[in-house]
Amino acid sequence: MxxxxxxxxxERIVIVGGGFGGLTLARLLKKQNYQVVLIDKNNYHQFQxxxxxxxxxxxxxxxxxxxxxKAFQGEKNVFIRVTEVERVDTEKKQLHTPLGFCNYDHLxxxxxxxxxxxxxxxxxxxxxxxxxxxxxxxxxxxxxTDFEIALSVTEYERRQQLIDIVIVGGGxxxxxxxxxxxxxxxxxxxxxxxxxxTDEIDIHLVEGADRLLLGMSxxxxxxxxxxxxxxxxxxxxNTMVTGFDGENAMLSDKTQIPAHKLIWAAxxxxxxxxxLPRDSVVKGNRLKVDRFNIVEGTDSVYAIGDIAFMEEEDYxxxxxxxxxxxxxHAKHLAGNLKRLQKGEKMEPFSYKDLGSMATIxxxxxxxxxxxxxxxxxxxxxxxxxxxLFQILGVKNKxxxxxxWVWNYLTYDQSLRLIIRPKKDPAEVAKQ
Amino acid sequence: MxxxxxxxxxERIVIVGGGFGGLTLARLLKKQNYQVVLIDKNNYHQFQxxxxxxxxxxxxxxxxxxxxxKAFQGEKNVFIRVTEVERVDTEKKQLHTPLGFCNYDHLxxxxxxxxxxxxxxxxxxxxxxxxxxxxxxxxxxxxxTDFEIALSVTEYERRQQLIDIVIVGGGxxxxxxxxxxxxxxxxxxxxxxxxxxTDEIDIHLVEGADRLLLGMSxxxxxxxxxxxxxxxxxxxxNTMVTGFDGENAMLSDKTQIPAHKLIWAAxxxxxxxxxLPRDSVVKGNRLKVDRFNIVEGTDSVYAIGDIAFMEEEDYxxxxxxxxxxxxxHAKHLAGNLKRLQKGEKMEPFSYKDLGSMATIxxxxxxxxxxxxxxxxxxxxxxxxxxxLFQILGVKNKxxxxxxWVWNYLTYDQSLRLIIRPKKDPAEVAKQ
Numbered sequence: 001m002x003x004x005x006x007x008x009x010x011e012r013i014v015i016v017g018g019g020f021g022g023l024t025l026a027r028l029l030k031k032q033n034y035q036v037v038l039i040d041k042n043n044y045h046q047f048q049x050x051x052x053x054x055x056x057x058x059x060x061x062x063x064x065x066x067x068x069x070k071a072f073q074g075e076k077n078v079f080i081r082v083t084e085v086e087r088v089d090t091e092k093k094q095l096h097t098p099l100g101f102c103n104y105d106h107l108x109x110x111x112x113x114x115x116x117x118x119x120x121x122x123x124x125x126x127x128x129x130x131x132x133x134x135x136x137x138x139x140x141x142x143x144x145t146d147f148e149i150a151l152s153v154t155e156y157e158r159r160q161q162l163i164d165i166v167i168v169g170g171g172x173x174x175x176x177x178x179x180x181x182x183x184x185x186x187x188x189x190x191x192x193x194x195x196x197x198t199d200e201i202d203i204h205l206v207e208g209a210d211r212l213l214l215g216m217s218x219x220x221x222x223x224x225x226x227x228x229x230x231x232x233x234x235x236x237x238n239t240m241v242t243g244f245d246g247e248n249a250m251l252s253d254k255t256q257i258p259a260h261k262l263i264w265a266a267x268x269x270x271x272x273x274x275x276l277p278r279d280s281v282v283k284g285n286r287l288k289v290d291r292f293n294i295v296e297g298t299d300s301v302y303a304i305g306d307i308a309f310m311e312e313e314d315y316x317x318x319x320x321x322x323x324x325x326x327x328x329h330a331k332h333l334a335g336n337l338k339r340l341q342k343g344e345k346m347e348p349f350s351y352k353d354l355g356s357m358a359t360i361x362x363x364x365x366x367x368x369x370x371x372x373x374x375x376x377x378x379x380x381x382x383x384x385x386x387x388l389f390q391i392l393g394v395k396n397k398x399x400x401x402x403x404w405v406w407n408y409l410t411y412d413q414s415l416r417l418i419i420r421p422k423k424d425p426a427e428v429a430k431q
Numbered sequence: 432m433x434x435x436x437x438x439x440x441x442e443r444i445v446i447v448g449g450g451f452g453g454l455t456l457a458r459l460l461k462k463q464n465y466q467v468v469l470i471d472k473n474n475y476h477q478f479q480x481x482x483x484x485x486x487x488x489x490x491x492x493x494x495x496x497x498x499x500x501k502a503f504q505g506e507k508n509v510f511i512r513v514t515e516v517e518r519v520d521t522e523k524k525q526l527h528t529p530l531g532f533c534n535y536d537h538l539x540x541x542x543x544x545x546x547x548x549x550x551x552x553x554x555x556x557x558x559x560x561x562x563x564x565x566x567x568x569x570x571x572x573x574x575x576t577d578f579e580i581a582l583s584v585t586e587y588e589r590r591q592q593l594i595d596i597v598i599v600g601g602g603x604x605x606x607x608x609x610x611x612x613x614x615x616x617x618x619x620x621x622x623x624x625x626x627x628x629t630d631e632i633d634i635h636l637v638e639g640a641d642r643l644l645l646g647m648s649x650x651x652x653x654x655x656x657x658x659x660x661x662x663x664x665x666x667x668x669n670t671m672v673t674g675f676d677g678e679n680a681m682l683s684d685k686t687q688i689p690a691h692k693l694i695w696a697a698x699x700x701x702x703x704x705x706x707l708p709r710d711s712v713v714k715g716n717r718l719k720v721d722r723f724n725i726v727e728g729t730d731s732v733y734a735i736g737d738i739a740f741m742e743e744e745d746y747x748x749x750x751x752x753x754x755x756x757x758x759x760h761a762k763h764l765a766g767n768l769k770r771l772q773k774g775e776k777m778e779p780f781s782y783k784d785l786g787s788m789a790t791i792x793x794x795x796x797x798x799x800x801x802x803x804x805x806x807x808x809x810x811x812x813x814x815x816x817x818x819l820f821q822i823l824g825v826k827n828k829x830x831x832x833x834x835w836v837w838n839y840l841t842y843d844q845s846l847r848l849i850i851r852p853k854k855d856p857a858e859v860a861k862q
Contacts, residue, residue: 004582004583004584004585006626010434042849043575043847043848044849044850061848062491062494062848065848065850067623067848069622069847070623070843070847073622076625079626081579081582081583082849086648133850137850144474148474148513151512152434152435152512152530152531153435189688191500191504192498192504193500194507218698308662346540395833398833399833402829403826403827406826416474416498417474417493417496417499418473418474418475418513419473419475419492419493
């Protein structure tokens with residue numbers, strides 16, 4: 001069955017994935033003489049850098065998610081389909097989905113990356129990842145539920161297990177979650193749970209390397225550690241988490257941390273797309289592309305963002321898997337697709353590092369901008385405004401801004417709600 | 432096992448339910464010389480009058496839900512427990528919960544009412560109720576998902592089934608949902624789904640009686656009908672829905688309406704509380720109370736709000752099951768409990784009708800205030816401000832206000848997100 005999208009005289013560009021890369025590309029192509037089909041499994045774009053604030057009850061999911069249809073209202077060339085993608089047939093130039101197959105002239109894979117559990121199935125089953133707004137919301141519900149349960153537990157060890165948290169991975173996500181949790185412990189929880197001794201909550205951050213924020217400067221890394229330790233986060237270096245049974249985290253040094261919750265932010269792996277040439281799939285499941293983002297061994301399949309592995313002289317391991325790179329890929333590819341249509345030659349991409357930042361808590365952030373490194377309150381302010389500026393939608397910006405100002409002034413968040421949509425009895429029956 | 436709440440010299444008042452009645456009562460008692468235990472299955476209070484706006488993607492759940500713990504921060508006499516209640520033992524004065532049993536000196540049942548399917552199990556299984564914020568969110572997800580699916584359906588009948596909606600019950604909820612859906616159809620959906628002919632969406636409102644808004648004035652009822660028909664809602668009177676298999680609604684006149692979604696707002700039934708004297712449970716599962724809210728056949732069990740059936744001369748069928756009555760019960764009972772402590776006599780309750788309102792859409796509402804009936808834009812404005820005023824929490828007020836102004840000016844909502852918290856694999860396995 002063919003997917004129900006009108007045929008047109010225009011060449012069809014199919015974009016899979018509405019993240020930073022896919023969405024940016026679709027927006028740049030919407031007024032061009034192409035038919036654009038944007039496919040995502042969700043009906044919204046999600047703003048990944050703030051997932052951790054959703055998990056920590058500081059922001060609502062709706063503030064950092066934006067309906068894809070709203071982004072393309074009135075665009076007659078853009079067709080959005082909410083569905084999974086099963087496989088690609090590069091010979092017939094067809095993409096297969098549960099809604100039917102979809103022909104393409106150009107296929108852009110912006111399918112991103114998901115949590116990498118490095119093959120440990122037990123951890124995959126029991127740990128809490130944070131690579132989608134749904135997972136962030138689930139994490140929030142788990143944290144709050146465990147505090148409620150802990151209130152009724154009189155046995156000391158069991159109570160500790162419920163309130164302690166292990167975070168795996170000292171990258172930006174791990175550092176930001178640890179900082180946000182530590183602030184929640186300090187400012188919010190004592191007011192909500194006077195019956196619990198919130199000083200007893202232990203927040204563990206476990207990192208395999210010997211420093212935090214690999215990829216950022218030593219200054220940033222040092223300062224982040226200082227900030228986290230100032231917030232009582234227990235940081236361990238050169239340690240891996242080798243197992244987690246839902247009650248205890250097993251570490252590579254053979255010790256254990258009893259904890260009911262383990263947040264896994266230790267790495268990513270590219271999402272799969274069956275049907276591509278085997279040689280195009282490289283380390284971390286990324287797709288090897290040339291400097292025009294064309295996937296190796298294909299002629300009209302492109303990959304952008306986290307999923308793309310493009311070697312450059314300065315980036316022998318590919319570009320960093322961050323929003324910035326995805327958006328730069330998207331902008332460049334949009335230019336190349338326009339050139340293609342005019343019969344011009346495509347131009348090779350080169351990555352421009354705009355720097356990176358991470359925030360640890362109120363007035364505490366670290367920033368490495370090109371030629372300018374700084375940490376502390378000013379970095380934190382810059383971090384806030386950069387993120388506010390990037391968020392899609394004026395109303396989202398307004399709501400996030402109010403939330404941040406509110407939380408800053410009151411030392412409180414008011415989103416500590418354990419809300420789950422009612423389960424569909426039919427869905428429950430299917431499981 | 433005893434629930435883990437510190438014993439104190441104070442008498443213990445246990446309140447079950449954090450709705451309008453239970454929450455109001457707990458707030459009035461928090462500074463009194465009582466130990467107050469507030470039990471709810473959710474960790475938040477929910478603002479029922481705006482559920483329909485959550486369902487129609489106009490408001491976020493967090494705007495109309497308020498964390499119970501936040502409402503009682505710093506109150507040393509108030510203990511909140513998030514749990515179900517299994518039964519009451521009126522002899523031993525104990526309430527049984529999965530967290531253990533809880534002794535009480537006074538037990539206040541503010542357990543409210545749930546959707547009444549009048550014993551029709553098929554409807555109960557397949558219809559969409561709207562008596563909690565979770566159910567409202569689920570309804571939203573269902574509506575949006577069906578529109579996405581409809582895009583790929585080429586067969587006319589099947590597509591109609593996916594986009595048409597049947598609403599059962601012409602009370603305030605039914606009328607408000609129908610109006611909000613009709614406005615979504617008119618203003619939002621054509622922009623989001625240019626490929627669908629949104630004029631084809633049929634919204635059916637089915638009412639068993641011969642008029643809408645029973646309990647309000649004829650003027651209100653007439654005008655509500657006029658407003659709804661102006662918005663193209665198909666209203667049927669003197670008709671019952673006798674069955675719904677998930678694809679077709681069967682009506683009492685033997686006709687059918689093909690529709691994948693049926694919203695059930697046709698009645699409520701009191702929530703159950705095992706362990707009470709059999710005679711105290713009357714029609715609609717309500718608990719018969721005297722003018723002091725004491726449940727018949729008990730001495731220290733009280734019922735307030737929707738669950739309470741109190742006969743007054745002017746109210747032979749009990750008070751209306753609305754927020755207003757619950758709050759009046761709560762205020763009065765708080766007074767009586769204070770009197771009790773001072774050794775004074777309790778005073779009998781009498782209900783004061785403050786009027787009622789319903790909104791059908793922008794600039795369209797009906798209001799029956801004592802001695803003053805009006806309909807239209809002014810009623811709508813009053814409706815907005817009365818509800819804004821009642822919502823708990825300053826930030827919630829601000830967010831709802833911005834949302835309303837925004838939606839009003841843009842004819843758009845931006846909350847059309849199908850977000851579900853990720854399912855817990857452990858939970859899924861249990862099901």
